[in-house]
Amino acid sequence: MTVAALYDARAREGRLAPDPGQRATLPALDRLRTDLLQPPRRSLFRKPRPVRGLYLWGDVGRGKSMLMDLALQSMGEAVPTRRQHFHAFMQWVQAALARARQTGTDDAILPVADEIAATARLLALDEMQVTDIADAMILGRLFQRLWSQGVTLLTTSNRPPFDLYKDGLNRALFLPFIAMIEAECDVVELASPTDHRQGRLQGAPRYFCPVDAASRAAMAAIWADLTGGQAQPTTLRVYGRDVEIPAFHDGCARATFYDLCGRPLGPADYLALAAAARVLLIDEIPRLGSENFNQARRFVTLIDALYEARVTLIAAAAAPPDRLYVEGEGSFEFARTASRLMEMQAADWGRLADAPDAQ
Template sequence: MTSRIRSAYDIRVEEGVLNPDPAQAPLIAELERLEEDLAKKGFFGAQPEVRGLYIWGPPGRGKSMLMDLFVASTPEPRKERAHFHAFMARIHGLVDQWRKGDARARKAVFGAHKGDDPIPPIAALIASEARLLCFDELQVTDIADAMILGRLFDALFEKKVVLAVTSNRAPDDLYKNGLNRQLFVPFIEEIKRRCVVVEIDGARDWRLDRLKGSPVWFGPGPTEHAAFEALWTDLRGGMHEAPTHLEVLGRDVVVERTAGGLARATFEALCGRPLGPQDYLAMAGRFHTLFLEGVKTLGPERRQEARRFVTLIDALYEAKTRLVIQADAPPEALYPTGDGAFEFERTVSRLQEMSSASWLEAAAHA
């Protein structure tokens, strides 16, 4: 009997949504194994312990796409799909709730728990919501995350929660050179014990191939809009779209349309409201590719939007985030006059560079 993940993959290949890649075969086999193990029942109907998956490799090899297919196709009813940073933001929020709440407030959220340690009640809450936790882009750069992760996942694993995660780093490279890393190493060892580690490292970056074979600057009009839309659909490759929440200086910054490391937003959403450098840096650090549509020709009366656009492009450029734009005019005609028009010429130069195949190639290997 063909597994659900295999059927979903084969259908997308037949439809031309995906190109078959032999390098993905070991991962598909492990996803089939995980699907089968999650369906097994232990003695008297109890859930057995199931080894999860730690999937790592360079960007553009299909990790997020295959994870999306797996989550959509698995019959496991209690499952959560999230970006790792969003999950950790929630965990920090729950820790804060526990510490600030009195006994009644704690019980309302976490149920009955003794003691003042927030980790056991948080683990119990997460385990009550999901047996299968699926995360994108696990990376640890924050000591606060590093200190929580080991204890939290020890508790989750004890409750037979199954982890499936993607990362650009091998487990042994997580939190590399981080402060007090020795305290984080037991978590790495636990991950390797509780998960099958699969490296996916095909020679081709499918996403980069598609970008290099297409324009990344689209003009006005129905034909250009259709081509912009087609490239988004092609790169998304069937991945589910969902909003992403970024915590920036205590604020919740929402990017409404995201799929794995892809983000899509309008010019008005990013530059027509009061966002600043930290917001754009957070976006550039979170996404490898941004689709920006509806970029207007700006006059002197929209100098604030022009200034924000300059800041956005600077953040994307420095982070080597790839950019696909649909605009009303070529770069040199977007902001010809007004305060800061002279400085805008540097942005014009960067936009032209970011549209080149050589820059896209360099960004992919940054």
């Protein structure tokens, strides 16, 4: 069944709301499907050229991950495929490179790329976002080898290729990879004014207290609705350090207060999270005071980063914002954070409210 047929079937069943922007991408996905279902042209002397890939980009919440999964479903087991979130894939690559170097090989990238090519004709990477210089320096040579081995790339991203690793250190060294993406893939924008995920949140509560069975169930229901059970742990690379996010899917992140504020994270880490996540769920926010003063300071920094980036915040806390931090050093300064927490509960809060088509 074609991708378009699967899409229409889901629409008839009420499993998705038809979207003209999504529908406009279906011919490109079906072109990819048709090409991959053809047997590769083999030669005794060289690997077959890969099928031209697809780079699908657009704002978060537009359904890119869903469309990728529809394309993979339409091909079934006929096309050997490796599907991973981009950050998880790069973690695996970094670990595989370390193992390869231990063998004394002169070029660790070659065996790593060949290991991927041995099992996958299609590499499907969700949410490509390059923020770390180590990843940026690897990607060009890695994919040059993968394409030479006949591997096709299907990827989604919130950015067009030219905006990858934007303002990154030594970005000039990354530009050849961008040129390779544009040479090897059709670049297709999913242009839709509708953030389907944001629509699910309209009018719904965004701040739950106290932290009890009812609030945990409400948070779990929102998360299931936003992610469809497809979230996975991910890692943000910030100046060469790893910031672990326990659950992430299509711009939605979820973590506990202690994941984000119980560890020695700083402004750069929170800015990276605010850039990566359109929606953030924070569980188990405790009362704040002198006994957890350092955690409270980090929480203030985190909320400032989320507020400035207009991230939609869903939270479960021990008390309402104006009662979270009521005494001790820092309680007076926390008044601004409490005010921001209350403002962020508004139904129209979030980046969508700033978009030209949001009115």
